[in-house]
Amino acid sequence: MAEIFGIATGALSVAALFNNCVDTFGYIQLGRHFGEDYQRCQLKLDIAETRLGRWGEAVGINNDVRFASATPPDNAVKGAQGILEDIVDCFEAAQKKSRRYAGRADKQELVVYDNNDMNPIFQRLHKRSKDITRQRQKGTSIVKKAAWALYDGKSLEKIVDQITSWVDELEKLFPVETVHQKLIEIEIEEVNDELSLKTLKDAARGIDPALENAVGHKVDAIEGTNSAKNVETEGLARFQLGNVFSDGALQHEILVKDWTNNSVETVSAKNESRVQIGNVYGGKRIWDN
Known part of the structure; x- marks a missing residue:
């Protein structure tokens, strides 16, 4: 044993x-x-x-x-x-x-x-x-x-x-x-x-x-809702649906109870555009650069 x-x-x-x-x-x-x-x-x-x-x-x-x-x-x-x-x-x-x-x-x-x-x-x-x-x-x-x-x-x-x-x-x-x-x-x-x-x-x-x-x-x-009905992207365009927590949110005690509602009917993103439906907690993001 x-x-x-x-x-x-x-x-x-x-x-x-x-x-x-x-x-x-x-x-x-x-x-x-x-x-x-x-x-x-x-x-x-x-x-x-x-x-x-x-x-x-x-x-x-x-x-x-x-x-x-x-x-x-x-x-x-x-x-x-x-x-x-x-x-x-x-x-x-x-x-x-x-x-x-x-x-x-x-x-x-x-x-x-x-x-x-x-x-x-x-x-x-x-x-x-x-x-x-x-x-x-x-x-x-x-x-x-x-x-x-x-x-x-x-x-x-x-x-x-x-x-x-x-x-x-x-x-x-x-x-x-x-x-x-x-x-x-x-x-x-x-x-x-x-x-x-x-x-x-x-x-x-x-x-x-x-x-x-x-x-x-x-x-x-507890979280808010994020929605987009119609999404179209072309070229290098980038799209994200939802809240984002940056490194700043992790390094500091940011407590989030999010009841916000973010909603759009149509997203049309072209070229190098960046679109996010949601909130950012802790600093910058939308891909940071």
């Missing part, structure tokens, strides 16, 4: 195994090789963590006696136990790869990002994710762990993709969709500005379809 928690996973109840899987996310750091993608990658990791935690909350994993044993008699719980052990193995493999890299890399290559390296939008979404995890794990006993880092995008993608697949399986084993939806509503109830919601929606794509869908509905409810 893998021992990423400092104890053989076979000695843990299913609930303890689950709690430690979720907790492990909090010890993963991202190296400087992620560059400008760091904060988006961190948010993807947060979404995978929150989705796994949501499943546990939905099935009452810390309150249902079926999950209190390391040798569950229930077949569905046995299936969940096997999936959670696969998640541990995934973390273990990534951690071993990290150690091998750290053993041959110089100190500068081992520098990791921290929360202060995120812009305000991502900081707030990251903090919200961690607050949700802490609330769900309140009162549970967690094995202390050492922090470790991922140094390349492929390792992160592998973790996120595999955990997404395994949570799909967990949700099929214990179908409680109504509870999941209620939990998602709680998760996003404090995220109310358009840019934060769109950032979360983009990061959730391919990882948490239910979250992506719920956030999309919330965006539709």
